[in-house]
Amino acid sequence: MQSNLVMFPNAGVVEKSTKTEERTVTKYDRAEQQFIELLATEDLDNILDVEAAKVNEFERILSIAIRAAYQNDCGDRLAHQFLQRILYRINRLKLFWYDDLRHYNNERSLYLCSCRNQIEAAWQDWELAQIDVTALQQLDVKQVLIERSSNDLDPPLSEDSKYIREQMTEAGYRHLLAISSFDGLVEGSRLARILGGAANEVQCTLVRVLLEEYGNGRLSRKHSTFFAQMLTEFGMNTQPEGYFDLVPWEVLACANHNFLLTERKRYFLRYNGGLTYFEVAGPGAYRNYLAAAQRLGLSAAAMGYWELHIKEDERHGQWMLEDVALPLAEQYPDDAWELVLGYDQEKLMGDRAAKAVVQSIRKAE
Template sequence: MQSNLVMFPIAEFSRQDTQVKEKSVTQYERAEQQFLELLATEDLDNNLDKKFAIIRDFEKAVAMAIDTAYEHDSQDNSAHCFLQRILYWINRLNLFWYDDLRRYTNERSLYLSSCRNHIEASWQKWELAQIDVTELKNLNVKQALIERANADLEPLLSPASRYIREEMSKTGYCHLLAIASFDGLVEGSRLSRILGGAANEVQCTLVRVLLEEYGNGRLSRKHSTFFAKMLDEFGMNTEPEGYFDLVPWEVLACANHNFLLTERRRYYLRYSGGLTYFEVAGPAAYKNYLVAAQRLGLSDAAMGYWELHIKEDERHGRWMLEDVALPLAELYPDDAWELLLGYDQEKLMSDRAAKAVVNSIRQAEKIKY
């Protein structure tokens, strides 16, 4: 990955925007820089007193962002983005990036853990409020999973999907690749964190999914390698997180949500339900991107990743439903509704992220950078 941690771009406001809003955005920008300084502090937990002023200002910004984003349910993207970026900087320490080992000096910091837990508590409460959990608990879980999977396998085209298929330009396609590289270049990494433990058919199915994502141990066949080839075809940056500043908070939220679910064994069913949706619905999204690339007359290298995923994820979707979700519903009859919660949350958050990505693409096409 790149050696320098990056700042997120501040939105440009019109002259009519209030000074208070401008001040809050500037404060978030400054607070993230302060947090990155804390992240790099040697033995942070034993040096908190030396960083008192920085910690005070940072925590003040976090409190303001939580109040704005979750308590008042504001549409202020800067507050959401700040919080999701902070969570991501902490969560990414759970993966190894083959970079400077000193970056992991605080990977078990109690202070960083408390920051993550504080933000997650408010964020997850806000996310859960958007799902009718009571209704899920009253459903026939296996029937509901099958019905959801059948509906999401070939959904009707949304306005966003039609835009990608029929209107998106080459500039927009490159912007799509830039944002998608955030996940595409480290694909499957979070799945690896739930595979340990007792062996059974469910575990073995998940291992099979991971192995295919990782090209069965061959770098040339790893899915991220195919994604890098698409980027390379346009002379784009192929380093993980190379376009981090372009990633909407809605996409970051999906990543952070998966970090949370794979970090907690208690959320195993929720993660399995979410992964079931991801694998079932993936081919439909990738077909949109493939159609766009074909319409633009792009080379095989510029679209190869989508073709690979359409073929493999159709299989993965069946595996996840038939060999993971449904067996887990039988194994945990009293908690099986959590599979539906994970499924529905992943769908909700993915749809939200997709809309944000299309909005970002439209803006990029206006700029034509």
């Protein structure tokens, strides 16, 4: 028989749990600050002995976080956040931010590389464990990509999608813009990293996608400019990474994952599979945001980025499927399953990030 006894939490247990989380936050915050100081250290690799105490303490916390995030069934949220922030601080050095040139002094640091590799090794194993890779290798890749793209082009509305469309407040919309600006203000940057090399139709299609994202070389038409205009409508910060501290680890993980895939040419198929999903599924999400903005009676400038993307990404999704993914599947038949792996990972991680964003919006409202 089901008990009707209501168990109230022990006040001492709640207090202890809260204090534990506070100590953990402080521990990770301190370690991240130590890492930021190391990043700014001139000629880092050659003065590690001088900074031994700081390095050793950072590495101790790094090891704790890796165990807590990836070797623990429940996964520690704070550990995930710390690791993805550290990884992003390393990865962002692969882009140019038009800031102080001294910020790039350690961009090829072997020590930073070792930190990145240590996090990525544990993290990527954890991510891959969530997908049946063996099953993917048995699929008819071209047929699966066509079917997945068709299903993801206009999926049924989820509860989170309905919330955004029907309930999200203007404060929630501003919070959405703040988090989305993390990618929206530097859109297309990672795609640019895979375009060099031999010329063929696939490369030219990818260049066309990038050119449209970059406004065909006109700043006024660049997609990031449209995003900045949305922020300006609310008097918000238009500087890249201006709301970095609001970004959930799930969103950071998507960015870091794409840094990895574009860094390694061996992952070229995985990246393009993921980009295919991103371009195919994008309009569905943007329609939700546009519907919310229209319901709230916002100005055209406050929603222009979504309108632009709905039109252009529908075309980009078709290009990515027909002119990139399917031709690559033909060119690399033995490895074509990696396109599906990239597609499925991008969907899995994107759905996880979208859920985290909605949770963050609800808390902010």
